Amino acid sequence: MTLETFSGTFGLWMGAALTLCIFSFLYKDNPFYRFAEHLFVGVSAGYWLVYNYWNIVKPNLIDPLREEQWQYLLPLVLGIFMLTRLFPNVGWLSRWAIAFMIGSGSGIMIITYLQSNFLEQIKSTLVPLDPTGQPWYVVVNNVILLVGVVSGLVYFFFSKAHTGVTGRIARIGVVFLMVSFGASFGYTVMARISLLIGRLYFLLHKCVGVI
Amino acid sequence: MSFAGARLLHISLCVLAGSLVLCGQALCQSAPPDTPPSPATDLVVKDTPDDDGGSVTLSWSLSADDKGGAKDVLSYEIRRSKSPDGPFTTIKKVLKGTSSTTDEKKVENNVDYYYQVVTKDASSETPSAVAGPVRAHVQWFNLGRLNTLLITILYTALLLYFISRAKKGEKLFVRRIAGLDALDEAVGCAPEMGKPALYVPGISTISDVATIASVNILSGVARTVADYDTRLIVPNFDPIVMTVAQEVVREGYMAAGKPEAYREEDVFYVTSSQFPFVAAVDGIMVRERPATNLFIGMFFAESLILAETGASTGAIQIAGTDAIAQLPFFIAACDYTLIGEELYAASAYLSRAPLLLGSLKGQDWMKMFLIGCIFIGLVTLNVGFAGFKSLFDLPLTIFR
């Protein structure tokens, strides 16, 4: 056995053993799961730290600063402010960095969501209802779509009690919501089963070799 | 044979001979027989609209030999010069079938440029007519987003109007939101059972507004928990969210008059990787057995792993998210779920702060406005006028 295949085989078995450790959680919590969980947390925390350093901090902060692009001092300073959290008496400085991130995040969200969740959605709801020149079922579907969107919006009215007409429309909205949630649930099952097939195939094929 | 016929024969023979010679040459050079491709036509150059300069947009009609599939033309080369007579330098190459592109290669603002598009095949090329002059300009307003700006102004104005009315002390009605009504009860049952409460503020960053909505709810939850003298466990995915959560929870305990009960080690960082985070939170749920699990914020595929594990421990679970894809799973596995906008309404609902309630009213008015727009749009569209619909285009092109 060459060293390379040894390392490959060893890795394979390690992967298989850890897979079983995680699956054992389905029965109940146990030391094997705890082992895999704690290992996993440690490895991933270390991995992301290293990944962040090589992929973001070095190319996007250290290298530009070396090339004397001084605008990068700002994130450096804000980053250091963030670290003041570790020292109680100057910890309030971290709020400056947080405020920057929250402020810029909010600003961009307003534009993005007014465009994608508002303008775009109104536009796609404006559908032709004229029965001439298109099959009847298209028109029926368009009417259903319209009813669904409007009643869904009425469901989200907060300043009006869900009674009377509002209540009835909101209930139609709930009908649409439920059908949609059911459909999304059913739609996702396939993707999730695929994941399990992938894992079991790995175990049965690569490790046990029965298929 | 008529004269015309003889002439035709003569031409054909010449062409035949010519192509034989060409073929011969081609064979010697082991290249396929070739004629230069026909040029691209109708080249139009203009300043790229709605940008901060430094860019020119070109469009043209494809060469007659560019018909898609394995035809003669391989690519188009964009060439640029500061004078109509050249010299032209190559800026970029685009693949066949492309009929527009932008030039952003060191374009100076307010300088005249001339362009030509060169159609290329395997061995020869044909330049188009020169187009220009064109100048790149800085635009101070992005006309394509005029509709977004108007909506932003309208919405801001509506919100501010209702907030100011609320400030003046006007009473504002808010309907019941079951998930939020259940919140106090759910958090309250943890101490009765002598167990902690678990709060997961999602797995997104602090720049995500959903996370902030979650932090707002956390603030209220922390106060309730402090009142009952219970532990509140808050595992975090993002370090910055963790620092904010720590501040908010500490503040909650202080507001409840029990700053000494706050334990910083209960608001901690796990890891910024989705599944290790879930593995750890699952571990907490089965080991610490919290009586209440709250999953509020932005979630991805892990939502169901969390909610099902929580359900298996018998905890009361309330979820809230604006991740549409995850809503079905929370609804299936949790006792209550805040759906989309309800998550954002929570802050106002729980605090009953008039300023926040005012904004809820503004949101509702915006919905009315929207329903109005839909009806006007439908009527205009179905009488054959599409202009209203195009007001919602992105980018808006109606004013160009």
Place this chain on the structure above:
Amino acid sequence: MGSVPVEARRSLVDRLKDIDRRVIFVFIAVAVIIPLVWPIGLSLKASPPARALFNEVESLPRGSIVLMAFDYDPATEIELGPMSLAFLKQCFRKGLKVVGLALWPQGAQLARTSFSEAAEGYDVRYGVDYVNLGFKAGGIVVIDSLGKNIRASFPVDVDGRPLSELPLMKSIRNFADIDFVMSLSAGDPGLPFWIMIAQGRYGRKVGGGCTAVSAPMLYPYFPNQLVGLLGGMKGAAEYELLVGEKGPATRGMDAQSIAHAAIVIFILIGNIFFFISRRRQKLMGART
């Protein structure tokens, strides 16, 4: 009838109504494992893009050169791996020569596994009937360089052997010597780049396989720029059907069907017992 048996039966119904979730887990595991080990081959119809790909490869003359790109990683192996197996088996059976390479770093290793698995049972030899050139970083740039000279990007194969030592590679210089390009693509870099360069610039015939998620985005390329496309595990199963090799994807699709059916049955059972217990409760309520 006395009241005691009713009580006893009610508790049984209640117990079935709230089956331990671990029972469900066992059934799901079984529903997936059994078809994986003993495939049923539930009827499946090959979609036009899969059939077109199959026919195109079938029509290639013996000895044609197929370039196969393994542009995926272990995360998507369950979808794309079976495609590579079915496709390679078809190539080996038809006597086509296959040149494998990878634009994704882990693709090289996955290619190695696929080649050795597919080669079993066929009289094919490494270096003569197929080669694995390994991984090269650069995405679209690498594809472009294949148009001029393969050796510029891949001077050696995956194990570091110079191409000159591999008989198959002696006759292959660039795209001009390649008859068909197949890309199994999990994202970027992947199929769109092959279409753009190999098909668009060099006029090669390109076929592909992709994940179920990216299939809707790639279908529009068929049939003009792509001779055929396999989408997700379903596409892989269709191809196995066409090639006549019941492989992992067929097993997978069977497992999908059975597992879905199992979940539906559980939902039905849950509801049946829910209704029985509700009726009993109503009866009990009426009695007291």
Place this chain on the structure above:
Amino acid sequence: MRRQVPLVICFVAGVLMLAQSFVPPLNWFYTNALAWARIISCIAVFIGLISLVRLHATKVRRRAADWKFSIITLLALLYMMLAGLLTRYGVFVKLHGQCVPGSMGDKIVTGFQNAFNFQDIFLNIQIPVQATMFSLLAFYIASAAFRAFRARTFEATLLLVAATIVMLGRVPVGHYIWGVPQATAWILDVPNTAAKRGIMIGIGLGMTSTALKIMLGIERTYLGIKD
């Protein structure tokens, strides 16, 4: 200073972000702010690291429940950091804009000397465990469906029926049942689209209103400062 400056920063950053989408010459703020936020997040990982180490170190020191497992977390963390940051191989190499761990130039590092290197640990621990955690969803989606899909109420019945039809419509076995594929397509295209759109618009309004309140300083719970 402590209260006002953050609110001012938040407001200015928000307004600049809004303005840049309408005023092209301000576009630079968008690109830079995103990069800066990413850098700040990365530096902040250090705080997370301290929190993680402190949590587990405390458990070990106090011999709290599962303290032995905490040692595993700490060792794994330490090992990954050393392997990733200090290895002479530079274990990370930049490849077409994306760093691929474990490769030296174009050649993947394999072999015994690297059996426990950064890349292999990632491949043999992180990837299988991650995939297995993810695959637990196949079990959970079944148990959730069993528990939740009961025809208790009219709404619950709708949820149940829609889910069952779509579930069957997605797999070959469903194509044996008349009408299921068509019904699946219709449910997904019509009522599902309508409901999603309603939710999306609601989210759009709720999120933008919250974002505006944050910018204007009306919503400031996140600062942990109460008025």
